[in-house]
Amino acid sequence: MHTNPRHASRRQALAALGAMALGMCAPLRVWAQVTWNRAAFEARSALEVLRALGAQSASESRDILIDAPQIAENGALVPIDITSQLAGTRTITVMAEKNPFxxxxxxxxxxxxxxxxxxxxxxxxxxxxxVVVEAGTRVYQHSREIKVTAGGCGN
Amino acid sequence: MSIRIRAVLKPEYTDVRVLVSHPMETGLRRDDAGKLVPLHFIQTLVLRLNGQVLIQSQLSQAVSRNPVFAFRLRQAKVGDKIELAWTDNQGASGRADALVSAN
Known part of the structure; x- marks a missing residue:
């Protein structure tokens, strides 16, 4: 193949630009990536989930508001509305204790x-x-009982 | 598997509603032939405002089919860009964006 030195230098310049772009993008993409906490999601009991999240020592708080039906006729679709009034809330975690996971x-x-x-x-x-809330350096929780008249797991 | 987003500026916050079309299979459901339908669910959902990550969600198969989410943002303005991106346990992903509207 005939190589034109001008093209060669352009290829090099392009390669360098590409490498720079990769170098700039790679950390950004890692930063934007959410890791799915397999250990917590595959836990079979509420206690195991709390352990996997490091949240065993959660204290009860009325500043976690859970708005949900008391009786759900359709277990396949139960709306849960959560507000944390705790200052410095970083995470909200929802668990359904009787679900398989x-x-x-x-x-x-x-x-x-x-x-x-x-x-x-x-x-x-x-x-x-x-519901478990991490606020500042502390962990809080609050619970609601929901009665289900037709279960939603086969859905 | 599409996403619909509606972001409306309210007096106290911007209300963001998200609807993702996704089967959210638990792996426990049987199809009409009696065969178990494989586990298939959204694992992560990220909300960005003008490119900046504001909410990172991790989800399980317990989230309902064609899931609907609502979130609240402070200090968003009309015309700001809200972007949602999801990934599922089978390696599929999707994204969509919408602008904050006044109503």
């Missing part, structure tokens, strides 16, 4: 987001829904 969802909030989330869950049977 209790950990349902975990939300991490940065500055600019209010510590609030609404999510629809499947509940396999009547269960305690436990």
């Amino acid at each position: 209790p950990l349902a969802a975990r939300f991490e909030f940065r500055d600019g987001a209010l510590p609030y989330a609404r999510v629809n869950l499947k509940l396999s049977e009547s269960t305690l829904v436990r």
Whole structure:
């Protein structure tokens, strides 16, 4: 192949630019990546989930507001609305204790987001829904009992 | 598997509603032929405001089919860009964006 020195230098310049772009993008992409906490999500009991999250020592708080139906006729779609009034809330975690895998969802909030989330869950049977909040360096929790008249796990 | 986003500026916060079309299979459901449908669910959902990550969610198969989420942002303005991106346990992913509107 005939090589034109001008093209060669352009190729080199392009390669260098590409390497720079990769170098700049790689850490950004890692930073934006959420890691899915397999140990916590595959835990079979609420206690195991709390252990996997390092949240065994959560203290009860009425500043965690859980808005959910007391009786859910359709376990396949139970709306859960959570607000944390605890200053410095970093995460909100929702567990359905009687589900085969209790950990349902975990939300991490940065500055600019209010510590609030609404999510629809499947509940396999009547269960305690436990919400765990990390605020500052402390862990808090609050629970609600939800009665399910038709389970949602086969859905 | 599409995403619909609606972001509306309210007096106290910006209300963000997200609807993702996704089967969210638990791995426990049987199809009409009696065969178990494989586990298939969204694992991560990230919300960005003007490119900056504000909320990172980790989800399980316990989230309902075609999940709907609501989030609240402070200090977003009309015209700001809200972006949602998800990944699932089978390696699929999707993203969409919307602008904050006044109503």
